[in-house]
Amino acid sequence: MKHKEEKIESHLIGRFGNPGTGPAIICLGGIHGDEKAGVHAIESVLNEIDQLDLSSFFGELIGLKGNISALEKDIRFIDRDFNRSWDIKNINKILSGGMTHLVSEDLEMIELYNEVKSIIQNAKGHPVFFLDLHTSTAKGSPFICFGDTIPNRNFAMKFPVPIILGLEEHLNKPLIEFMTELGCISMAVEGGQHHDVSSMQNLVSIIWLALTHENMINRREIPGINSHIARLQKAVNGLPMITEIKFRHEISPDDRFIMKSGYKNFQPIFPGEQIASDKSGAIKANILGRIILPLYQGLGNDGFFVGKEIKPFWFSVSVLLRKFRLDNLLPLFPGIRKSLDQKHTFILNKKLAKWLGFNFFHLFGYRLIPNTGQEILIKKRVHGNKITF
Numbered sequence: 001m002k003h004k005e006e007k008i009e010s011h012l013i014g015r016f017g018n019p020g021t022g023p024a025i026i027c028l029g030g031i032h033g034d035e036k037a038g039v040h041a042i043e044s045v046l047n048e049i050d051q052l053d054l055s056s057f058f059g060e061l062i063g064l065k066g067n068i069s070a071l072e073k074d075i076r077f078i079d080r081d082f083n084r085s086w087d088i089k090n091i092n093k094i095l096s097g098g099m100t101h102l103v104s105e106d107l108e109m110i111e112l113y114n115e116v117k118s119i120i121q122n123a124k125g126h127p128v129f130f131l132d133l134h135t136s137t138a139k140g141s142p143f144i145c146f147g148d149t150i151p152n153r154n155f156a157m158k159f160p161v162p163i164i165l166g167l168e169e170h171l172n173k174p175l176i177e178f179m180t181e182l183g184c185i186s187m188a189v190e191g192g193q194h195h196d197v198s199s200m201q202n203l204v205s206i207i208w209l210a211l212t213h214e215n216m217i218n219r220r221e222i223p224g225i226n227s228h229i230a231r232l233q234k235a236v237n238g239l240p241m242i243t244e245i246k247f248r249h250e251i252s253p254d255d256r257f258i259m260k261s262g263y264k265n266f267q268p269i270f271p272g273e274q275i276a277s278d279k280s281g282a283i284k285a286n287i288l289g290r291i292i293l294p295l296y297q298g299l300g301n302d303g304f305f306v307g308k309e310i311k312p313f314w315f316s317v318s319v320l321l322r323k324f325r326l327d328n329l330l331p332l333f334p335g336i337r338k339s340l341d342q343k344h345t346f347i348l349n350k351k352l353a354k355w356l357g358f359n360f361f362h363l364f365g366y367r368l369i370p371n372t373g374q375e376i377l378i379k380k381r382v383h384g385n386k387i388t389f
């Protein structure tokens, strides 16, 4: 066990407004300790909003720090990636003393969970939004990703930046998924490269726009609101607005993974193109697509992702499928059955999963549950009702 029990430092960066008088927007920076731009963006907005002589403000803006110990050391994490393993069962087990070996991130998880819980309770039933602010080791335009529920999607689509779907599906219980389960409308934002000053500015613009989208503040009272929109539009110039992740190259430290230099987010790649190498030799693209989050000199187990553009038409199709709850018909397919012990979950036969492809199930709002052994499980993404409190 690490020596952190006596740690009392709060994750709170600052807060503005009055809880319970409107929506709450929680902005979290530095869930990865080498990504300080999010923390600086939150500080910048909180400082600026304090100086404004606002006629009104509804709700509350709350800024939180993620992995405090890793931020202090300027490293991605101490013992494990803090943007993984967010699970109420884990949390309850730690809280009840059922876990004997706790690492640094387990303790930070409990601190952050308690703070988030009290923010949600103080919102008194008003919607709670959660923005998880990141930067990446590679250059490239900002983008947003989220678990594809209709409320998350409606919120994310208000921002003039590209959307990436399915990224969280490849990660093991990231924080935005947990926050969605707690009932929050959640998204992660990649601002740009770690130390590029424009990354921090992009995240600042996202926070201001979030406040206006939810009518917490009159947009005319925000200095330079149009320049915030223009900055984001300029940064994403010409990129597809919706991209879906098709492939993740997972790595371990023993792989000696090296990304070929010069790739940036959304850069097109072609089958057969060498994009990285490891101890086994060249790593080549296997599909035509766009590279997302190529890893340069960083800790972590995501080497890179490959995404493909999807047309907004499919968004409309999925709205209809979900509106009429057509997922209730899925068990009529031979090879799909309801899980008896897990809510909102289906068990797929491997042949059928291969034939239909996971995109088919994404349309209904389901995601693949990774690492479930022989069976293929898909689970509906649902907004929780905070009953876990």
Ligand SMILES: [Zn+2]
Residues within 6 Å of the ligand: 031, 032, 035, 134, 135
């Ligand atoms: Zn990150």
